[in-house]
Amino acid sequence: MLWRALNEDTPGPKWAGLFQEYWPHYRRWWLGEGDAMRAPYLESRRALQEHMPEIVPLYDQLCELAGGGDQAARFLSFYCPPPYLSGCSQAIWTGKEPVLVRNYDYNPNAFDSLVLNTNWQGRRVIGTSDGLWGLVDGMNAAGLALSLTFGGRRVVGEGFGVPLILRYVLQTCSTTAEAQEALGRIPTHMSYNVTVLDRKRNYLTAMMAPDRAAVMTHAAVATNHQEAVEWVSHARFTATVERERFLLHRLTLHRDPQEKFIEAFLKPPLYSTAFSAGFGTLYTAVYRPRKLEMEIRWPGTVWPMSMTDFQESSRNLHIPIANDRSQPHPA
Template sequence: MKPIESHIVQYRGSHGDFGFEQGQALKESKIIHNRLKHWNVRRPRFHINIEETKQKFMDFAPQMWRELEGLRDGLEMPMEDVLRDFGGYRVEINRSGCSILTERDYMIRNYDYHPQTYEGRFSLFQPNDGGLATIGPTSRLTGRMDGMNEHGLVMAYNFTHRKTPEDGFVCYMIGRMILENCRNVEEAKQFLQEVPHRNAFSYILLDPNGETYVVEASPRGVAVREANVCTNHFEKLTSENRHHLVDSYKRQEAINDQRYPNMPADIAFQLMNDRDGGIFADNYKSWSGTIHTSVYFPKDLGVWFALGGDAEVTTFNFADWLSGEDVERTTMHGEVDTDLPFAHMD
C-alpha cells in the first residue's frame, strides 16, 4: 500500500491573484517538475494558438483567462507552456474510469485514473472578480475533477472516448466553468449545449432540487437524460461509445444491484469505497484505479472526501467556509494499492 496525501488550498480574492500565488507556491514543486519532464520525453501532438484560446475563454469564462495570466506570472513560464499544461483548451487527455451514484440529497463519485496524473490538491476558492465560489479537487491546477459551488450545484464527469477530437475545452476545464458560471442544473445543461467540446464525456449534474441529469457531450452532439448511475458509456449518443465496454457495464450493474431508494449516504459511500465491493477499482496501471471518493450534499453544502479505499472521510462545511470560517487542516491522507508514482509526491 502506498501512502498518499492531498493539500487543501483556500483562497479568497481575484482570479489573477489566485493564479499568481499558486504559480509562486508551485514554481519549484514536483508537480511542475514532472510536467516539464513529461515534455522532455514526449512531444505534444497538438498546437495551441494563444489568441484563439484567449478568445474562447473570453466567450465562456473570461475570469479563467485572468487566472491563467496570473499563473504565467507566478510560474515565470511562457504563456504557450502554461496553456499546454494548464489551459484545458485543445490539449490531449488520456482514458479513465470513474463511477457515479446519486440520490436526491447527494452525489458520490469514484475518481479512477492513473497516479502519475494526480496532483493532490483540493481547492476552496471564493472569487471577488466574477464567478461563483467552488469547492473540489483540482486537475491541472485550474480545472476541477468534481465539485460543488455556492448555490449547491454539483458536477462530476465520466470519460467516454477521446477518438476524433475537435477544437474545444477538455473535461476538467469544462467542469470548472460549469461550477463558476452556473447556479443550477438548468443553467449547466444550457452551458454544455453551447461550450465547444474537445472529447466525449458525460457530465453528471445535481442541485438542491434533487433531480440528477447526465449530459452526454461530444464534439458532434449533446444529449440529456435523467439517471442516478453513470459509468463510462453513453446511453443516448451510442455511436460515440468505444467497442470494449465490459468494465463500464460491470460497474454500472454492480451499483444498480446494490443500491436502493433513499439509501443513506454513509451506506452508499461504503458501497462505492469498499475495495471488495465490485465498484472500487485497482487498475492503476490501466488508467482506471480509484484514487479518491467524493460526496457532495447540495442542500446543506457539505462535502466528504476520502483518498483510497476502505477510507475514513474528511468532512467540509462549505457554508461555514463561505461565511469566513477557514478550514483548519492543511492536508488529507490515505493509501492506495500501487507502487506507481504520484505527480505531486514522486
C-alpha cells in the same frame, strides 16, 4: 500519495507555489506529442474568449502568476490538450437530503491529489483539482455540485479539457438548468459524462462529445460509456456496463439508505485496485449541496470538509500497487 486541502480566496502565492511545484510534470505531459501538436497561445485565448469569456480575467491572472510563459499559458487554457482516459463511476442518491457520489479511477502518478477551496471572482468553489485550476468534481456556494467520467469514445476533436469546463460551470452557474446551457454549448476535446446536482434536487447527466451535440439526460448514474458502448475493449476492461447496472440496481430495485449507498463505492465492483494499470480508485468523493459539505473517502477513512468552515489539512495515502492482482473492476 500526499493529499492536501488548501484555501486561497484569490489567486496568490499559494497557487503560484503549487504551479511551480507541478509545472515540470505537467509540461512533460503537455509536450509529450511535441510542441507543434498543441494549440498556439492566441488561438487558445481566442477560444476562451469566445466560449468562456467570464473567466478570461481569471485566466490572465493565473498566467501572470505562472510566470507569463508561452507554454504555461497554453497549458492553462486547457484548449486542445493531449488525449487522456480515466475510469470513474458517479451517481446521485435522490432522497430528501440528496448527495452526489463519485469514484475517480486514474493513474496515481498523474493526479494533483489536491482539494482547493477558493473564492475566485467572488464565487466560493470547493473541489478536486486537475491542472491546478480545472476540477474533476466540485461544488459552489449556490449548492451546485458536479463531477465527470470519461465517455468511452476514442474520437478527439477541437475543444477544451473537461476539467476547465467544470471550473467554468461552478464559477458562473447556480442551478442545474444554467449548467445544462453551458455544458450544451462549450466544445470538449473528448467524450465525457458530466453529472450535475443542485440544492433543489434537480439533476442531469450531460453526455458531451467533440463530434456531435451534447445529449442531456435525466440519468442519475454515469460510468464510462454514453448511450451505447462504442469502444468495446475499453468497456470490457473497465466493466462500465456492469458498474452502471450495479448502481441502477441499488438506486431503484433495492433502494439503499444513503450511507449504505455511499459505502458501496468503496467495494467491488465499483472500487478498483488496478493502480498499476492506471485505473485504480484514487478516492471516493461525496458532495452534500444543501449542507455545502464534501467528503473524500477511502476504505476505513472519511475526510470531511465544509465550504463554510474550511480547515487546511493533509492526508498520506498508501497506493497498494504491489497488491494489484485483479482486473480493474471485478464484477
